[in-house]
Every structure is written in C-alpha cells, then in structure tokens.
Amino acid sequence: MIMARPKKQGEERPRRKNAERKEAGAVLAPVNGNTAAGQAASKPADISGWKPRTALGAKVKERQILTIDEIIDNSLKIMEPEIVDALLATENDLLMIGQSKGKFGGGARRIFRQTQKKTMEGNKPKFSAIAIVGDKNGHVGIGMGCAKETVPAREKAVKKAKLNIFRIRRGCGSWQCGCGKPHSIPFSVIGRCGSVEIKFMPAPKGKGLCSAPDIAKILAFAGIKDIWAKTRGQTRNRVNFVYACEDALRKLVKTKVQPDQYKVVALAEGSIQQEAAKQKPVEAEVIEESTSTHNPKINEEA
Secondary structure (H helix, E strand, C coil), rough: CCCCCCCCCCCCCCCCCHHHHHHHHHHCCCCCCCCHHHHCCCCCCCCCCCCCCCCCHHHHHHHCCHHHHHHHHHCCCCCHHHHHHHHHEEEECCCHHHHHHHHCCCEEEECCCCEEEECCCCCEEEEEEEEEECCCCCCEEEEEEEECHHHHHHHHHHHHHHHHHHCCECCCCCCCCCCCCCCCCCCCCCCCEEEEEEEEECCCCCCCEEHHHHHHHHHHHHCCEEEEEECCCCCCCCCHHHHHHHHHHHHHHHHHHHHHCCCCCCEEECHHHHHHHHHHHHHHHHHHHHHHHHHHHHHHHC
C-alpha cells in the first residue's frame, strides 16, 4: 500500500489532473458560432495586402467585378479564397463528422474524423474535417480538408468551402403558407450520395428547420429559415449525409421553372438585398417623372 506524503507547512501541492483537463478542454473546445473561427463577418474582409495570382483575382481587386453572382453567371472557376472574402461577408463553421473513442462505439461527436494507416514504422494518423461557408443570404459552400494535424485540416476545409461556394434559390412553395416571402424553398428536391437520400420539402412560415442538426446548420448558412427534411439510407455516414444535402441544394438552381410561376412561389435566386437595390433606381426614376408631369409649378418654372 502506497501512503501519501504528508504536506509540509507552506508547501503547495500540484493541481490534480482533472483541473488540468478542464482547462485544456476550455482551450481546445470545438469550433462553433461563438468562437473565433465561427464568428460572423459583418462586412467583406480587407484585401489591401492580397496579391492575386489569377486573372479573375486581378479583376476582383481592381473592382471590375463587384458581385459573386457575376462569377457564377459566367461559370468562372474560383481558384483563390480571397475572391470570396472580397465579395461576400461570410461566416464559417465546422460540422460534427467524427466520433471520439468510447466503449462499444459510444463516443461523443467531434469535428475531426480520425483515421490511421498501419505501417512497419507504426500507426500514421490522419484527420479530416468538413467546413461550411455562407452569407445567410442565398450563398453557401461546403469543403472537406484532410491533414496529419487538426489545424491544417480545418484550414484546408475552410479554403475549399470558399472555392466551392454556389448560389441557391429560395421561395414560399408550401400550400399551407401564402406569405409571398422567400423564407423556405420553392419546390421539393432530392439529393443523393452513396446510399444516403435526402428530400427537402417547403414548410410554412414559422415551422423552423425540421432536420438533423448538421443539415440545419448548412440550411441556416444558406439563408433558409423553414423546411421539412426526409432521409433514407445510412445517415450515420456523416460525409455522405452532408454531400447529399449539397446535391439537393444545387438542384434548386438546376431545376427549370416556368416564368409565370415565379410570383406564385415567390422565387428569389441569390441575395435578396441585391435584387431590391436593382429595383430602387427604377422606382426613383418613375417617381421623378410622375412629379414633373403632374406638378404645374415645376412645369411653369421649367
């Protein structure tokens, strides 16, 4: 039996390991919306020190391209993440695709998925992470990064998510709602990846995001507020689950819609604020013309 050494007067005993673990857990907490990596960007990032390496990047820095929609409409490939930082005020976050070690496979979810390779030298671990980037106004991107350490894997995932950013359609396609505002999706879509199949259906206003937490996070970053989701297959495979969601969101733009149905489902593609900004100058011109023609005092002075 090992007896504990009596404490001398004025001597401080070392802290227990539990206290050290608590402090380490506070520092190494998973990235979420409240941490530095998950904070919202109120405005586009400063690109004064950025040196473009592509022709598209040079046009963006010279302000020849002002919106991300111009790049998407012309099917131009984004090869620098700074392009997205310059044109959009985005947020980024990581999804829970991994699982910590536990008895009988009952470990808690974590943001990194760890795999290892057996070699003659020993085990070589590798970490994977999936990041999402979006402006919560019709644009979202998903990317996966792999590296031998956790920090490079997270940085690669965020970079690839910015390079894979795309535009979605929103609307009010639920027969239970006729508000005419793009709070949901205009029609049902189905996305597939592997054995996973996910179906998104329009929901009435105020219903919320009725889906898995990770899928709800992707939809929130895309700017969707109300939706119903139905899944099939091995949804425990989180990577296929996320890519099936991406496939469904991309089909919102690929699906053809008749022009007479735009107002019926309140169809809005991309950012809503940009569409409102385009309509304001037209309305102002109409108001000026009406005042100049119907006001006799202005006509007499002219």
